[in-house]
Amino acid sequence: MSANRAVLALLDHAELDSKAGKRDAAGASLERALRIEPRNPWLWLQLAQVRLAQGQYAQAITLARKANSFAARNYRLQADSWQVIAQSRVALGDTAGAEQAYKLAADLALQARAEQH
Amino acid sequence: MKLPSLVSAWNRLFPHLKPRMPGKAVRVVALLLLLGLSGYIYYLDTTIREAFEGRKFALPARVYGRALEVYAGAKLTREQLLEELKGLGYHENPEPQEPATYKLTLTGLDFTSRAFVFTDGPQPSQHLRIEFNEGTVSLLQEHGTPDVDVPLLRLEPPLIGGIYPGHNEDRDLVRLDQVPKTLIDALITTEDRKFYTHWGIDPRGIARAVFKTVSGQRIEGGSTLTQQLVKNFFLTSERTLSRKANEVLMSLLLELHYSKDEILETYLNEIFLGQDASRAIHGFGLASHFYFDRPLDRLELQEVATLVGMVKGPAVYDPRKKPELTLERRNLVLKEMAALNVITQSQFLAARNKPLGVVQRAPTGTSPYPAFLQFVHRQLQRDYREEDLRSEGLRIFTTLDPLVQRQAEAAVQMRLGAIEKARKISPNTLEGAVVVSSTQTGEIQALVGGREARFAGFNRAVDTQRPIGSLVKPIIYLSALEDPVHYTLITPLDDSPLLWRQPGTSDWKPQNYDRKFHDQVQLRTALAHSYNVSTARLGINLGIERVLDKLPRFGIEHQPAPFASSLLGAFGLAPVEVAQLYQTFADGGFRTPLRAIRSIVTADGKTLQRYPLNVEPVAAAGPVYLLTAALQGVVREGTGQPLLNWLPPEIKAAGKTGTTDDLRDSWFAGYTGDRVAVVWVGRDDNKPTGLTGASGAMTVWGEMMKNIQPEPLEPVMPEDVELVNIDPASGVRYDDSCKGGVPLPFIKGSAPTEITPCAVLAEVPKSSTVEVIPAAVKTEAKPGVKAEVVPAAKAEAKSGSKAEPEKKNWLQRLFN
Numbered sequence: 001m002s003a004n005r006a007v008l009a010l011l012d013h014a015e016l017d018s019k020a021g022k023r024d025a026a027g028a029s030l031e032r033a034l035r036i037e038p039r040n041p042w043l044w045l046q047l048a049q050v051r052l053a054q055g056q057y058a059q060a061i062t063l064a065r066k067a068n069s070f071a072a073r074n075y076r077l078q079a080d081s082w083q084v085i086a087q088s089r090v091a092l093g094d095t096a097g098a099e100q101a102y103k104l105a106a107d108l109a110l111q112a113r114a115e116q117h
Numbered sequence: 118m119k120l121p122s123l124v125s126a127w128n129r130l131f132p133h134l135k136p137r138m139p140g141k142a143v144r145v146v147a148l149l150l151l152l153g154l155s156g157y158i159y160y161l162d163t164t165i166r167e168a169f170e171g172r173k174f175a176l177p178a179r180v181y182g183r184a185l186e187v188y189a190g191a192k193l194t195r196e197q198l199l200e201e202l203k204g205l206g207y208h209e210n211p212e213p214q215e216p217a218t219y220k221l222t223l224t225g226l227d228f229t230s231r232a233f234v235f236t237d238g239p240q241p242s243q244h245l246r247i248e249f250n251e252g253t254v255s256l257l258q259e260h261g262t263p264d265v266d267v268p269l270l271r272l273e274p275p276l277i278g279g280i281y282p283g284h285n286e287d288r289d290l291v292r293l294d295q296v297p298k299t300l301i302d303a304l305i306t307t308e309d310r311k312f313y314t315h316w317g318i319d320p321r322g323i324a325r326a327v328f329k330t331v332s333g334q335r336i337e338g339g340s341t342l343t344q345q346l347v348k349n350f351f352l353t354s355e356r357t358l359s360r361k362a363n364e365v366l367m368s369l370l371l372e373l374h375y376s377k378d379e380i381l382e383t384y385l386n387e388i389f390l391g392q393d394a395s396r397a398i399h400g401f402g403l404a405s406h407f408y409f410d411r412p413l414d415r416l417e418l419q420e421v422a423t424l425v426g427m428v429k430g431p432a433v434y435d436p437r438k439k440p441e442l443t444l445e446r447r448n449l450v451l452k453e454m455a456a457l458n459v460i461t462q463s464q465f466l467a468a469r470n471k472p473l474g475v476v477q478r479a480p481t482g483t484s485p486y487p488a489f490l491q492f493v494h495r496q497l498q499r500d501y502r503e504e505d506l507r508s509e510g511l512r513i514f515t516t517l518d519p520l521v522q523r524q525a526e527a528a529v530q531m532r533l534g535a536i537e538k539a540r541k542i543s544p545n546t547l548e549g550a551v552v553v554s555s556t557q558t559g560e561i562q563a564l565v566g567g568r569e570a571r572f573a574g575f576n577r578a579v580d581t582q583r584p585i586g587s588l589v590k591p592i593i594y595l596s597a598l599e600d601p602v603h604y605t606l607i608t609p610l611d612d613s614p615l616l617w618r619q620p621g622t623s624d625w626k627p628q629n630y631d632r633k634f635h636d637q638v639q640l641r642t643a644l645a646h647s648y649n650v651s652t653a654r655l656g657i658n659l660g661i662e663r664v665l666d667k668l669p670r671f672g673i674e675h676q677p678a679p680f681a682s683s684l685l686g687a688f689g690l691a692p693v694e695v696a697q698l699y700q701t702f703a704d705g706g707f708r709t710p711l712r713a714i715r716s717i718v719t720a721d722g723k724t725l726q727r728y729p730l731n732v733e734p735v736a737a738a739g740p741v742y743l744l745t746a747a748l749q750g751v752v753r754e755g756t757g758q759p760l761l762n763w764l765p766p767e768i769k770a771a772g773k774t775g776t777t778d779d780l781r782d783s784w785f786a787g788y789t790g791d792r793v794a795v796v797w798v799g800r801d802d803n804k805p806t807g808l809t810g811a812s813g814a815m816t817v818w819g820e821m822m823k824n825i826q827p828e829p830l831e832p833v834m835p836e837d838v839e840l841v842n843i844d845p846a847s848g849v850r851y852d853d854s855c856k857g858g859v860p861l862p863f864i865k866g867s868a869p870t871e872i873t874p875c876a877v878l879a880e881v882p883k884s885s886t887v888e889v890i891p892a893a894v895k896t897e898a899k900p901g902v903k904a905e906v907v908p909a910a911k912a913e914a915k916s917g918s919k920a921e922p923e924k925k926n927w928l929q930r931l932f933n
Contacts, residue, residue: 004188004190005188005189005190005266005268005269006186006188006189006190006191006268006269008268009268009269010269017237024724024727025237027727027729028236028237028716028727028729029237031558031729031730032186034557034558034730035186035555035558035560036186036188036191038555038556038557038558038791039557039790039833047730059731059732062707062732062733062734063732065707065734066707066732069705069707069738069833069835070833071833072833072834072836
């Protein structure tokens with residue numbers, strides 16, 4: 001996810017806080033990590049997942065898109081981002097959009113697996 | 118506030134009381150006296166406690182800058198870390214085990230950080246070792262057995278100011294444990310040696326005062342610190358015995374209720390130490406800023422002694438107006454300290470020989486960054502009541518980066534001075550403003566409101582709305598590029614004369630800066646050279662309102678009039694608004710509202726509010742990617758070319774110059790991989806400056822960025838964009854292998870489909886593709902001076918045909 005130990009330390013921090021339900025704090029740690037590596041798509045994706053868990057669906061969708069904007073040809077990550085978008089759309093009542101996103105996520109996951117082999 | 122005297126209070130309470138029957142009367146009088154006295158004492162007690170508590174609990178909001186994150190691999194030099202540590206009040210110490218001390222080592226530092234309570238919890242003090250290599254941190258370890266790597270250290274954030282109570286009262290409240298010991302020693306030595314043992318008064322001092330009064334001499338002296346504090350609460354020039362009696366009683370009462378430390382702390386924050394026009398200077402914290410422009414914990418011994426000497430009479434011992442008298446008094450304080458062995462003889466001799474060292478012009482506030490602080494304050498006022506900001510002791514964590522701020526301030530000062538000198542403009546007539554933010558998070562890292570950034574005043578970064586000229590053009594070009602069926606980077610635009618008639622305005626005939634017309638120019642060339650005529654025609658064809666209506670989505674609340682002249686920026690925006698506009702271009706079409714505040718924490722450490730990162734997609738990634746490529750062309754080959762005097766071409770900075778009518782406003786807005794920055798240069802009286810965007814604002818931008826060392830701008834290519842090999846002059850498409858072309862980005866499907874054989878251009882002599890650097894770059898040696906020789910006017914004036922061969926090689930060089 002990152003070669004930078006400072007970023008990894010902050011990711012650990014965020015994960016602990018997230019598991020403890022302290023999502024605001026998790027978000028703050030991820031923002032600290034983003035100040036260090038602003039173009040790291042994994043960090044944007046993690047922040048999107050935190051916002052999804054907080055019920056901030058519009059923000060989750062945008063952050064997932066932003067993750068993708070830094071993730072050219074990284075299908076694994078793109079698949080995860082579309083998962084976040086799909087779940088957010090479900091919560092927002094956009095069933096058709098969610099279906100589309102799920103399908104994209106599935107396709108990308110397949111592509112990612114194909115690449116691994 | 119003035120207290121009633123004992124006698125007049127008595128008379129008011131018992132006006133009818135006249136002794137008639139001596140025996141009984143005496144008893145009645147004694148009883149009443151006792152009752153009256155206890156009532157009166159009760160009254161004094163309430164008064165003094167109210168005054169004391171009032172001071173104690175009016176805690177201003179404290180505003181902090183960003184906390185510096187230090188980790189192995191961080192781009193940070195030893196000098197920068199030292200600057201940060203000194204700003205935090207760290208002292209050099211050969212044994213740096215105490216918090217806030219450091220020692221230089223061969224290639225790094227040995228230091229002990231302070232403990233600090235952050236929004237997400239406390240962080241303990243750590244004794245650390247850091248090493249640097251080639252501008253980055255190469256090692257960060259905590260001392261121990263054995264030493265262990267520290268993945269990440271967050272230094273405590275620098276305090277950058279406060280929001281203070283009262284109108285003409287300004288404080289920099291200090292806690293007793295933050296006050297240098299030398300100050301307390303000096304104070305007690307000079308003013309009240311028995312402070313820790315007396316009950317609030319010094320009977321001998323009072324006896325002397327009484328004696329002097331009775332014998333007809335002046336009333337003076339004999340006051341303990343406690344008495345002085347009481348006196349300070351109710352400042353009056355009245356010197357009567359009854360006032361003295363009140364003072365004594367209140368001092369005894371204070372000592373009854375509060376500890377010595379509480380009294381001393383309040384004294385340190387309350388004592389009157391000078392007058393600055395309508396503003397009273399109360400307390401040592403503020404006085405330290407007012408006289409030495411430094412926080413209290415960074416004063417040296419002789420400076421501390423100066424302040425203590427002034428307690429006796431700040432008007433008499435005014436270091437600015439009466440330096441000799443003040444120096445004499447200071448040395449007396451030092452001498453007394455040496456006599457009591459509070460300081461050593463050598464400390465005394467060293468301190469005595471130093472000059473007063475008072476800054477000649479007092480800063481207007483306690484913040485070194487008044488423009489940024491004002492911006493923060495305004496943002497806070499939207500969410501909080503003013504009295505809460507001034508009294509609840511809130512802690513405000515902001516985004517200001519002092520290292521970036523310092524470069525921004527220095528660049529404004531240095532460049533404006535150099536421009537005035539080189540162009541024989543009368544000194545100190547040019548003004549400037551700068552906003553720097555981080556590209557992806559939208560955090561404002563620096564805000565400069567004027568040339569004298571240290572002095573609060575007109576905040577040009579936020580409060581001036583000056584016509585933005587060509588800075589508006591990218592929004593027109595973005596609108597065009599969003600329609601790939603009709604517009605690509607190489608679409609020919611018509612730059613022939615234009616006459617525009619619109620009801621409600623006079624006829625409009627836009628001119629180019631070089632007063633020429635250029636027939637057909639490629640879209641990217643029209644933007645690079647900032648051609649007005651072709652741009653205006655493009656905007657009119659797209660629809661004036663359609664273009665201008667985009668602005669609110671980019672965070673520009675100010676809606677310009679729907680006239681064609683607005684297409685060329687004939688409307689005013691503040692630099693901070695322009696920064697918001699360019700932020701979205703820099704961030705691939707995502708709009709992140711610019712933020713100055715990260716979080717707000719209450720006095721007892723609870724997080725009151727966070728201002729999280731907020732992102733909104735407002736423009737498609739593909740067209741924004743194309744726009745960025747075109748704005749990189751501005752710097753590579755257009756009006757922004759002289760920027761290469763400051764920044765190497767590998768940075769691939771994108772930007773746009775802006776010049777308004779008669780050269781009144783000089784603008785540059787641009788971005789690198791990690792920062793967006795906007796600079797405005799002009800005059801407060803709005804007279805012409807003789808500067809274009811490139812010869813004025815852009816030089817400030819370049820100077821600043823050079824010192825900040827930005828990341829190169831390499832946006833990720835969106836999926837709907839492809840690179841196609843194009844002949845830069847004609848715009849025809851070549852086979853991918855053809856060396857004569859340059860790869861240009863297109864929205865997929867919008868590039869020319871017909872492929873031209875590349876025979877002719879393959880002949881381009883090798884030498885010219887290797888190193889063709891425009892004249893401007895060759896003068897690199899002394900950017901500050903030489904830039905004047907190559908004003909952008911020349912670059913702007915270059916006609917299309919003349920620039921063509923040079924440009925081709927430039928593009929080749931860059932894309933190869």
